[in-house]
Amino acid sequence: MCCRSAAWSGHRALPLLLRPKPTLTFRRGVCPPAYSGPVAPWNSDEEPGPSSRQPVDKQDSSAKSRNSRARVSQTTSLELSSTPMAGPLSRRRDSFDIEGGASQPLLARVQESRTSTTGTGAGGASSSSSAGGGGSSGWQYLVAMCTLSVVICYADRSNISTAVLPMAQEFGWDKAYQGIVLSTFFSGYALTQVVGGGLADRYGGKLVLMGGVALWSAFTAMTPGAAAAGSFPLLAARVLLGVGEGVAFPSIHSLIARNVPPAWQSTAVGVVTAASYVGTALAFGVSPLIISTLGWPWVFYLFAAAALLWLPLWLPVRSSSAPAAKRRNSDADKPNPQLTQPAAAGAAAPAAAAAAASPAPSTGFWALLKRREVWAICAAQYCQSWGMYGLLNWLPTFFSDYYHVEISDLASYTLLPYVVQGGVGLLSGVLADRMITSGWGVRRTRTLLQVVGMLGPAACLLLAVSPAVGASQPALASQLITLGLGFSALTLGGVSASHLDVAPMHAGVIFGAGNTAATLAGLLSVPLTGYLLQTTGSWPLVFGITAVHYVVGAALWAAWVGDSRLPEDMTDVDKGEGEG
Numbered sequence: 402m403c404c405r406s407a408a409w410s411g412h413r414a415l416p417l418l419l420r421p422k423p424t425l426t427f428r429r430g431v432c433p434p435a436y437s438g439p440v441a442p443w444n445s446d447e448e449p450g451p452s453s454r455q456p457v458d459k460q461d462s463s464a465k466s467r468n469s470r471a472r473v474s475q476t477t478s479l480e481l482s483s484t485p486m487a488g489p490l491s492r493r494r495d496s497f498d499i500e501g502g503a504s505q506p507l508l509a510r511v512q513e514s515r516t517s518t519t520g521t522g523a524g525g526a527s528s529s530s531s532a533g534g535g536g537s538s539g540w541q542y543l544v545a546m547c548t549l550s551v552v553i554c555y556a557d558r559s560n561i562s563t564a565v566l567p568m569a570q571e572f573g574w575d576k577a578y579q580g581i582v583l584s585t586f587f588s589g590y591a592l593t594q595v596v597g598g599g600l601a602d603r604y605g606g607k608l609v610l611m612g613g614v615a616l617w618s619a620f621t622a623m624t625p626g627a628a629a630a631g632s633f634p635l636l637a638a639r640v641l642l643g644v645g646e647g648v649a650f651p652s653i654h655s656l657i658a659r660n661v662p663p664a665w666q667s668t669a670v671g672v673v674t675a676a677s678y679v680g681t682a683l684a685f686g687v688s689p690l691i692i693s694t695l696g697w698p699w700v701f702y703l704f705a706a707a708a709l710l711w712l713p714l715w716l717p718v719r720s721s722s723a724p725a726a727k728r729r730n731s732d733a734d735k736p737n738p739q740l741t742q743p744a745a746a747g748a749a750a751p752a753a754a755a756a757a758a759s760p761a762p763s764t765g766f767w768a769l770l771k772r773r774e775v776w777a778i779c780a781a782q783y784c785q786s787w788g789m790y791g792l793l794n795w796l797p798t799f800f801s802d803y804y805h806v807e808i809s810d811l812a813s814y815t816l817l818p819y820v821v822q823g824g825v826g827l828l829s830g831v832l833a834d835r836m837i838t839s840g841w842g843v844r845r846t847r848t849l850l851q852v853v854g855m856l857g858p859a860a861c862l863l864l865a866v867s868p869a870v871g872a873s874q875p876a877l878a879s880q881l882i883t884l885g886l887g888f889s890a891l892t893l894g895g896v897s898a899s900h901l902d903v904a905p906m907h908a909g910v911i912f913g914a915g916n917t918a919a920t921l922a923g924l925l926s927v928p929l930t931g932y933l934l935q936t937t938g939s940w941p942l943v944f945g946i947t948a949v950h951y952v953v954g955a956a957l958w959a960a961w962v963g964d965s966r967l968p969e970d971m972t973d974v975d976k977g978e979g980e981g
Contacts, residue, residue: 540660544669546715547653548676550614553707554649555680557621558586558642560704563688563797563815564697566808568628571697580931583794585636587924589643591917597648598655598913606652606659606909607718613652614715617645618708625698650916655909658901664834666901671830671893678823678890681793685815693809774903775911777961781896782919784954785855785889788862788947790923792882795930795943803866803940804875814875818883825890829854833894843902848962851895852955857888859951866941896958903966922950 561568565579574582593613601609620642627634653673661669684704691700769775800806800814829850836846864870865881900911930943 540662540665540669543656543660543718544672546711546718547610547656548673549711550610550649550715551653551673551676552680552683553614553704553711554617554646555677556684556704556707557617557680558646559681559684559793560621560688560700561624562794563685563808563811564692564700566797566801567692567697572628576931576935577928578931579798580928580934582635582639583931584924584927585639586643586646587790587920587927589640589645590647591643591920591924593644593647594651594917594920595910595913598651598909598911600909601648601652601655602907602909606656607715609648609652610656611712611715613645613648614708614711615645617642618705620645621701622705624701647916647920651909651913654900654912658905658908663901663905664838667833667837667894667898668830670898670901671826671828671833674893674897675823675826675830675890678819678826678886682816682819682823685797685819686812689808689811769904769907769911769914772903772963773961774899774963774965775914777958777963778896778899778911778915779918780957780961781851781855781892781954782915783922784950784957785892785896786919786922787926787950788858789889790919791926791930791943791947792886794923794927796882798934799940800875800879802934803872804878806875814879817879818886821883822886822890825887826893829891829894830898832891833898836894844962847895847899847902848959849895850891851958851962854889854891854895855951855955855958857891858885859948861885861888862944863948866944899962903963 561583565574565582568574569579597609597613620638623638624635624642627638654670657666657669657673688700691697691703796815796818797811800811801808804814806814833846833850836849837843841849861881861884865878865885870877870881896915900908900915904911926947929946933939933943
């Protein structure tokens with residue numbers, strides 16, 4: 402059968418399956434997309450049209466028909482795009498192939514294609530890898546698996562905050578040494594921030610994240626044996642735990658920048674980062690129970706085993722090598738509110754294909770450090786992490802020392818703050834996307850959420866150790882800390898997503914730089930807290946220093962935050978462009 406006859410025969414049957422009547426778009430082949438004349442064979446050197454429809458004899462017709470059938474045997478890819486309309490079909494896209502000479506009817510091929518095509522996810526984005534990466538299950542599955550990895554990550558790093566209390570009693574550690582044990586994690590964590598982001602940007606985040614999970618889980622399981630062996634093995638295990646976890650967030654943010662549609666990136670960042678609070682809440686809630694029933698070593702064994710459940714679920718994930726903003730958006734994608742330069746709002750299909758095939762551009766790391774947008778991210782990350790890591794590592798000790806709460810009762814006071822923080826974190830990314838799309842703009846949205854997310858915790862921490870609360874109301878102090886951490890979760894719509902606005906092609910590296918600054922804060926705040934507690938025993942002093950960091954960070958963020966897209970290739974940026 403002639404290619405055009407097959408195509409138009411199938412076209413008459415398609416309205417039975419798809420409404421409204423679809424249009425046929427030929428990607429490659431011999432049939433002209435707009436030709437509506439009678440069916441007749443033509444020469445390969447001649448375009449069909451009125452001038453080519455000349456009578457031919459039987460012999461010529463037979464030979465040319467054979468030539469036509471041979472050319473039809475090449476696979477022709479057709480794409481059916483229904484006209485936009487209200488209803489569930491307005492965002493469906495199905496594709497299928499016609500194999501020349503195949504006996505399967507076109508209608509059956511369409512039905513098979515519709516059956517085998519996976520459904521669309523949130524926002525209607527296609528779940529195929531071409532529409533958002535993430536393999537056969539789409540970018541939503543990728544985000545879900547990244548979220549689960551962050552839960553495991555923070556549970557593995559947070560469990561020692563509770564376990565350090567019985568460990569200190571067993572091994573005779575004072576507060577200063579406890580601070581050293583808790584803080585050595587950050588020295589390893591800082592080593593792989595920028596390196597992990599660079600590797601993820603260049604080679605893809607899937608393998609980088611998988612290797613990190615395997616590494617940190619192994620050293621989590623080794624922690625009890627290392628503690629029994631002595632100080633050096635324990636500190637080495639904590640450093641290597643940090644090395645493994647250091648690649649997690651840079652690789653995840655690189656994956657988000659390459660696979661998640663831009664209009665959903667704030668939401669994805671909010672969901673993934675909120676998982677850190679869920680992991681912390683899990684560790685604070687379950688660890689006291691495990692310690693009371695099985696003993697403190699089982700805290701590390703059980704949490705390390707969680708990676709064995711995650712790794713098989715991660716293997717099917719496939720990710721894109723090009724930023725989501727560079728690929729051609731499907732009809733289901735939302736408009737991109739985060740792109741402030743019109744030229745970046747949408748790329749043509751050939752340009753998208755070239756971007757997907759090309760390697761990541763040169764990062765120009767030192768050129769990135771000349772941008773005030775990058776310094777805003779680093780400063781905000783440092784200041785807010787001073788409080789975040791301080792509370793993360795010392796909150797159980799705070800309630801145990803300041804309010805004399807027993808280990809078995811710690812979950813009643815330390816669990817709720819992180820549950821609330823996780824809930825607000827899930828909403829903050831959605832809130833940021835809604836504010837941007839409703840006309841607030843990127844810069845105003847990021848500024849408001851970040852400033853409120855830093856000033857709120859500063860006020861609540863000062864109230865928690867104020868004379869009005871005193872040392873006899875642990876429940877009220879827990880409520881104030883819960884409120885403060887709820888405010889801090891708003892920063893997931895601020896600094897946590899800002900690098901996706903200004904440099905999606907370098908998202909892993911910039912996030913690595915910001916997270917290195919955050920890690921430096923943890924490396925300083927955690928042992929300093931132990932030293933201050935050992936020498937002064939003053940929790941109001943500790944919380945006061947934390948509040949100052951929050952206020953300074955809010956001021957620097959408001960002054961330096963930006964939303965202008967940085968050049969993709971930063972190696973050629975002149976020194977005069979340093980202040981973007």
